[in-house]
Structures are given as structure tokens and as C-alpha cells.
Amino acid sequence: xxxxxxxxxxxxxxxxxxxxxxILLAACILLVLLLRSCYSGNVVVNNQQIDNLAIAWHASKxxxxxxAGGMMFLTALLSMNIFTRxxxxxxxxxxxxxxxxxxxxxxxRIAGVWILVSVFMFILHLTIVIIAFMNTGDVLPEFLLxxxxxxxxxxxxxxLTSLLSLFLPDVxxxxxxxxxxxxxxVSDSFYLAQHSGMFRPLVSSAMENNVSIxxxxxxxxxxxxxxxxSFVGDSNFNTKGPVHPLVNICFYILISYIILIWVFNRKDx
Amino acid sequence: MISLDAxxxxxxxxxxxxxxxxxxxxxxFFALLGPNGAGKTTIVRMLMGFSKATTGTxxxxxxxxxxxxxxxxxxxxxxxxxxxxxxxxWEYLLRHAALIDLTRTDAIREIDSLLEHVDMVKEKKQxxxxxxxxxxxxxxxxxxxxxxxxxxxxxxxxxGLDPLGIRDFRKILESLRNQGTTIVLNSHFLSEVExxxxxxxxxxxxxxxxKDSIHNIVQKDETLxxxxxxxxxxxxA
Numbered sequence: 001x002x003x004x005x006x007x008x009x010x011x012x013x014x015x016x017x018x019x020x021x022x023i024l025l026a027a028c029i030l031l032v033l034l035l036r037s038c039y040s041g042n043v044v045v046n047n048q049q050i051d052n053l054a055i056a057w058h059a060s061k062x063x064x065x066x067x068a069g070g071m072m073f074l075t076a077l078l079s080m081n082i083f084t085r086x087x088x089x090x091x092x093x094x095x096x097x098x099x100x101x102x103x104x105x106x107x108x109r110i111a112g113v114w115i116l117v118s119v120f121m122f123i124l125h126l127t128i129v130i131i132a133f134m135n136t137g138d139v140l141p142e143f144l145l146x147x148x149x150x151x152x153x154x155x156x157x158x159x160l161t162s163l164l165s166l167f168l169p170d171v172x173x174x175x176x177x178x179x180x181x182x183x184x185x186v187s188d189s190f191y192l193a194q195h196s197g198m199f200r201p202l203v204s205s206a207m208e209n210n211v212s213i214x215x216x217x218x219x220x221x222x223x224x225x226x227x228x229x230s231f232v233g234d235s236n237f238n239t240k241g242p243v244h245p246l247v248n249i250c251f252y253i254l255i256s257y258i259i260l261i262w263v264f265n266r267k268d269x
Numbered sequence: 270m271i272s273l274d275a276x277x278x279x280x281x282x283x284x285x286x287x288x289x290x291x292x293x294x295x296x297x298f299f300a301l302l303g304p305n306g307a308g309k310t311t312i313v314r315m316l317m318g319f320s321k322a323t324t325g326t327x328x329x330x331x332x333x334x335x336x337x338x339x340x341x342x343x344x345x346x347x348x349x350x351x352x353x354x355x356x357x358x359w360e361y362l363l364r365h366a367a368l369i370d371l372t373r374t375d376a377i378r379e380i381d382s383l384l385e386h387v388d389m390v391k392e393k394k395q396x397x398x399x400x401x402x403x404x405x406x407x408x409x410x411x412x413x414x415x416x417x418x419x420x421x422x423x424x425x426x427x428x429g430l431d432p433l434g435i436r437d438f439r440k441i442l443e444s445l446r447n448q449g450t451t452i453v454l455n456s457h458f459l460s461e462v463e464x465x466x467x468x469x470x471x472x473x474x475x476x477x478x479x480k481d482s483i484h485n486i487v488q489k490d491e492t493l494x495x496x497x498x499x500x501x502x503x504x505x506a
Binding site: 003006007010014017088089090091093094095096097098099100101102266268269 | 314317318319320321337338339340341343345347350351352353354355361364365367368369412
């Protein structure tokens with residue numbers, strides 16, 4: 001078995017033994033229990049009964065964004081102390097005293113956390129698909145494709161938070177990573193709102209096309225999530241600027257990973 | 270087996286190791302002695318690739334120490350050795366074995382034998398958080414011995430061990446020496462070093478003051494402790 005895979009397995013085992021993992025598990029179970037009730041309501045708008053399928057579709061889309069966004073937050077929290085904790089409890093010495101490259105160690109550790117949060121997110125999204133099916137009889141397979149696309153965001157958050165934690169205290173690193181994602185959500189949501197059917201008549205065409213460079217270059221975590229959610233149902237997707245969010249995030253993953261390896265290779269452990 | 274060539278390590282304005290050169294031959298039992306802050310642990314950390322020399326080169330078996338290949342067949346026990354508190358000694362040793370590609374059957378056989386050697390069979394399934402410092406050191410020594418290393422680097426291995434533990438530990442090192450393992454030992458236990466080592470180097474303030482065989486360094490009616498104090502005092506004077 002390749003050593004990276006072994007280190008990733010150790011990383012998974014270590015995460016599962018942390019208290020934070022059980023807090024995450026409890027939060028997820030609570031979320032699923034709360035969402036379950038959203039599907040079985042009698043909703044009347046303007047004296048018209050809304051059909052169950054429409055409710056289920058909207059509830060599922062809301063749940064999709066809630067889970068994907070929440071998992072990004074939790075990913076930052078789980079990633080913030082990968083290297084600090086390893087250094088404190090002797091794991092770094094355990095691995096690096098063996099004939100193992102530092103880059104393999106870093107990749108294995110990151111892969112472990114990423115696999116954990118991705119599997120978690122996928123299970124939660126799958127649960128929503130099952131709940132929707134049980135209540136409406138309709139299957140939403142595109143939901144799972146959207147979930148897989150959102151895993152790219154989680155990889156970005158894992159690498160970014162780990163990188164920041166090499167320079168900043170753990171909590172500050174997590175807050176900074178969440179902040180970067182938060183700015184993306186505010187900026188991209190505002191942009192998408194401008195282009196939605198509801199607001200388009202209110203926005204001048206000059207303002208509609210006005211996208212500053214920082215908005216194009218900023219890590220588009222939110223835009224990638226909106227892109228993923230466009231697979232659920234028949235939503236149109238308007239990307240901001242000339243760069244597709246998938247390309248944008250993959251570029252940031254690559255750059256962050258290269259910097260992380262470069263810094264870690266020069267670091268005293 | 271080990272060569273240091275004009276190695277200097279600086280931490281900002283502090284020079285921890287200053288232009289140190291020496292060689293340790295295959296099968297040699299070498300002890301690096303010195304007061305706290307002499308630079309012994311810094312040298313060991315550079316040998317293990319945890320830290321890089323500011324100038325100079327360190328090689329293990331001809332391979333620069335910063336390359337991961339240099340740590341093939343190297344066993345290491347760190348000063349203040351730590352085991353992840355949620356792992357048992359058994360799980361910890363299995364991880365070590367997995368990282369050097371031992372098959373599970375070989376790993377289990379070897380770990381069982383090592384646990385007997387370090388007298389930790391009964392406690393092997395306990396979590397490391399319940400271990401005393403001495404017990405952690407014993408597990409750490411077993412971890413360093415997994416895979417039958419050709420070179421063993423031990424940084425203050427006897428710290429935390431009781432007198433019986435130190436005696437057992439000495440016996441293990443003696444048997445390893447007889448099998449031809451090269452051993453590099455950092456220690457404050459001069460009486461133990463005098464009993465088992467072939468060569469010693471005394472360091473102070475980042476410099477090697479003397480390096481020679483025990484027989485050449487320790488004169489008649491003298492102990493290694495006397496020699497150590499004499500050299501360190503001379504440096505401080």
C-alpha cells in the first residue's frame with residue numbers, strides 16, 4: 001500500500017478519535033432530523049395549496065446549500081490544527097523519522113481530512129435525496145453529482161486552512177479561511193441576485209456587466225457551490241467574468257498546495 | 270556510517286552548532302555528551318532531517334540527511350518522546366511497522382518480541398495517556414528497533430527510566446552492539462555511557478571539545494564524569 005494512503009488512513013483514524021468529530025456527527029444528525037419535517041408540511045400560499053413536489057424541491061435545494069456551506073465551515077475547523085496537533089502528540093516525528101517524503105506526509109494528512117469531510121457531506125446529501133424520495137417518490141440523482149462538485153470546495157478549504165495554520169495561530173487560520181469563503185459568498189450571491197429574474201429589471205445594464213478584477217480573481221467557493229446547485233433542477237448558471245469557478249478553485253488548490261509543500265519542506269519540525 | 274562536515278546551525282543570532290565535523294564508523298557505539306544547550310539535540314535533529322544545517326553537510330551512509338532515503342534502516346528515539354494519547358502502545362508500534370512496509374504478520378511477530386524485550390507486554394493494549402514517562406520511553410525504544418535498523422539514534426533515551434529500566438536498557442543496547450548495529454547516543458548518564466560506548470565526543474556551546482575512544486579519553490583513576498567536567502570547565506573558563 002502506498003505510504004500516502006497509509007498516512008491518510010492514520011489521519012482518518014486520528015480524526016475519528018477527536019472530540020470535534022463527535023460534535024460534527026451530533027450536528028449532522030440534528031440537521032437531518034430538522035430537515036425531515038420540512039418535507040411533510042401543508043403549505044398554502046394565496047389560498048392555493050403548494051404541491052408536495054415543489055416543496056420538496058425547494059427544501060432540497062435549501063438543504064443542499066446549508067449542508068455544503070456548513071461543511072466548508074467544519075472543514076476549516078477540522079483542518080486548522082492538523083500539523084500543530086501532530087507536532088504536539090508526536091505524530092510528526094513518528095512519520096518523518098521513517099523514509100517518507102515530507103510532501104507525502106502533507107498530502108496524506110490533507111487527504112485524510114478531506115476524505116472524512118467529503119464522505120460526511122455526501123452522506124448528508126444522500127440522506128436528503130432519500131428523504132425527498134420517501135416523501136415525493138421522486139429521485140434526485142443530480143443532487144449527488146452536485147455534492148461531488150462541492151467536494152472540490154472542501155479540498156480547497158482543507159489546503160488553505162492547513163497552509164494558513166503554518167503562519168497563524170490555529171483559530172485565526174480557520175477564521176481567515178472562513179472569512180475568504182464568506183467574502184466569496186457575499187460577493188457571488190450579490191452578483192447572482194443582480195442577474196436573477198426578480199432583480200434584473202431593477203438593475204441598469206451598466207451595473208449588470210460591471211465586474212471588478214478582484215471579484216474575478218477571488219477564490220470563487222460560493223460560485224462553485226451555485227454552479228453545483230445548478231445541476232439540481234433546471235437552473236441557469238451565470239458565471240462572473242471570463243473564468244469558470246471550477247477553473248478558478250482548481251487554480252487556487254494547486255497554488256495553495258505548492259506553497260504549502262514549499263513552506264513545509266523548509267520548516268523545522 | 271555518519272559524517273558531519275563543517276556543520277553550523279544558527280537560530281537567528283544564536284549559534285547552536287558551530288563548525289562541527291566528525292565521523293561515526295559502521296558498528297561503532299558513539300556517545301555525544303555535553304551540558305544542556307551544548308547542541309547535541311540540534312545535531313540529532315539535523316541528522317534525522319527535522320531541521321536543516323545553516324551551512325555544512327550531514328550524511329548517513331553517504332546520503333545527505335535531508336533526503337528521506339537517508340532514513341532507510343534508521344531507528345530513532347526522540348528526547349521527550351511522545352505517543353499520541355489516544356493510541357495504545359500496540360497500535361503505535363503497528364503504525365511504525367506499517368510505515369516501513371513490514372507485512373502485518375511480520376510486524377506482529379516483531380512487535381511481540383520487542384514488547385517482551387522492553388517489558389511492556391502487559392501494558393501494550395493500554396492507551397498511551399495512561400503511561401508513565403518510563404513506559405513511554407520503553408515503547409519509544411521498541412518503536413526505534415522495529416525493522417532491525419542498521420543505525421540507531423537515541424536522544425536521552427534513559428530519561429524517565431528507573432535504575433532497573435536503565436539496566437535493562439543497557440543490556441538491549443549491548444546486544445544490539447554485538448549484532449553490529451551502529452548506535453549514536455545523546456546522554457547525561459555518564460556512568461552508563463562509560464560502560465557501553467566505544468567512542469565519545471564532548472560538546473559545549475556548539476563546539477566539539479574532544480572526540481576519541483573511551484580508553485584514550487579516560488585516564489587511570491579517573492571516571493568519564495571527571496573528564497567531562499574537566500573539558501567543560503576548560504571551555505567555560
